[in-house]
Amino acid sequence: MTETLRSDALRRGRPGYDQRGILEVAVAAFNEHGYDATSIGMLADRLGLSKSAIYHHVASKDELLGLALDEALDGLEGVLRAPEATTGAASDRLAFVLRGAVRVLADRLPYVTLLLRVRGNTDVERAALARRRAFDHAVAELVAEARAEGSLRTDADPAVVARLLFGMINSLTEWYTPAGPLTPDDLADTILALALR
Amino acid sequence: MTETLRSDALRRGRPGYDQRGILEVAVAAFNEHGYDATSIGMLADRLGLSKSAIYHHVASKDELLGLALDEALDGLEGVLRAPEATTGAASDRLAFVLRGAVRVLADRLPYVTLLLRVRGNTDVERAALARRRAFDHAVAELVAEARAEGSLRTDADPAVVARLLFGMINSLTEWYTPAGPLTPDDLADTILALALR
Numbered sequence: 189m190t191e192t193l194r195s196d197a198l199r200r201g202r203p204g205y206d207q208r209g210i211l212e213v214a215v216a217a218f219n220e221h222g223y224d225a226t227s228i229g230m231l232a233d234r235l236g237l238s239k240s241a242i243y244h245h246v247a248s249k250d251e252l253l254g255l256a257l258d259e260a261l262d263g264l265e266g267v268l269r270a271p272e273a274t275t276g277a278a279s280d281r282l283a284f285v286l287r288g289a290v291r292v293l294a295d296r297l298p299y300v301t302l303l304l305r306v307r308g309n310t311d312v313e314r315a316a317l318a319r320r321r322a323f324d325h326a327v328a329e330l331v332a333e334a335r336a337e338g339s340l341r342t343d344a345d346p347a348v349v350a351r352l353l354f355g356m357i358n359s360l361t362e363w364y365t366p367a368g369p370l371t372p373d374d375l376a377d378t379i380l381a382l383a384l385r
Numbered sequence: 386m387t388e389t390l391r392s393d394a395l396r397r398g399r400p401g402y403d404q405r406g407i408l409e410v411a412v413a414a415f416n417e418h419g420y421d422a423t424s425i426g427m428l429a430d431r432l433g434l435s436k437s438a439i440y441h442h443v444a445s446k447d448e449l450l451g452l453a454l455d456e457a458l459d460g461l462e463g464v465l466r467a468p469e470a471t472t473g474a475a476s477d478r479l480a481f482v483l484r485g486a487v488r489v490l491a492d493r494l495p496y497v498t499l500l501l502r503v504r505g506n507t508d509v510e511r512a513a514l515a516r517r518r519a520f521d522h523a524v525a526e527l528v529a530e531a532r533a534e535g536s537l538r539t540d541a542d543p544a545v546v547a548r549l550l551f552g553m554i555n556s557l558t559e560w561y562t563p564a565g566p567l568t569p570d571d572l573a574d575t576i577l578a579l580a581l582r
Contacts, residue, residue, distance in 0.1 A: 353553075355554075355556025359552020359553070359555065360552070378539050378546065381538050
């Protein structure tokens with residue numbers, strides 16, 4: 189949401205936000221101030237909307253959080269369900285999943301950033317953590333298969349290797365800017381060069 | 386600081402905290418609630434001390450933050466200054482630095498966790514970030530030398546490789562428990578197997 193779009197919406201007197209636009213502004217605020225410290229009133233100020241206009245689109249702040257976490261998790265789970273993740277050599281499937289995760293992270297950066305900060309304080313957060321654990325478990329399975337195939341550089345516990353590989357990928361949320369010179373595929377190439385034989 | 390020590394100190398009526406003990410409790414509180422949300426009054430409650438007893442040991446909350454960040458940064462900078470980090474083949478020096486960083490992280494886990502959350506909101510935080518950048522820069526130099534030597538698995542930008550390697554190492558703050566079965570050296574072995582030829 190750019191400043192121009194926002195001021196256009198204000199000028200017209202009929203702010204053009206749909207649920208998606210509200211979600212984008214909410215996720216930016218959650219990442220900047222923390223979920224707990226962000227109120228619907230703060231979002232209303234940022235959007236130039238009344239609180240009741242926001243409640244026309246979403247039932248609660250909790251629903252916004254759930255929608256935001258779905259955005260990250262649906263993307264990651266979509267990678268795992270693709271045919272390239274389910275058939276073929278384990279090293280190819282693992283490479284596809286790591287590359288796909290980098291792409292989801294780059295495409296949905298604020299949503300994945302938010303997901304990585306979730307600590308399980310509410311039902312919505314606990315449900316997201318359960319989905320994240322299932323994702324991690326599936327990656328660890330792939331690492332185990334790649335190790336059995338001999339295509340991994342280490343004999344360490346597959347769950348530890350999966351955590352370290354995603355440590356690398358998730359650290360992109362600390363410094364990666366999609367507008368910069370590095371494409372998600374460049375980054376994925378580097379990560380795969382480090383991870384696989 | 387264990388519960389037993391704390392209740393002993395309370396029972397004796399002369400709480401046995403020195404600056405170090407206060408620092409440990411402060412860092413745990415900063416990591417749990419955030420630096421901004423932690424007050425000297427909260428620390429006094431946790432410690433079973435009066436606020437003035439705390440001010441006997443430290444001038445301010447800001448000083449506690451500075452001491453805590455020094456603890457992490459002194460450890461990391463100490464690794465860079467060791468003879469094994471300054472002489473020999475670049476791949477050996479890089480391996481020594483990565484292994485040393487894992488050990489510092491494991492030994493000083495709450496302090497490094499706090500350092501990784503610093504965003505530069507105060508002079509103390511900005512000074513810590515400058516030291517962290519200098520550390521990252523030195524690691525990127527080592528990566529460049531190891532690449533020139535042919536001992537790295539990728540031709541990518543050394544600064545990017547350094548960030549990814551430390552992404553892996555720093556992600557340990559999310560899940561590593563020093564009391565668990567994995568030693569810092571086990572973890573360093575796995576990280577080095579991924580990073581170096």
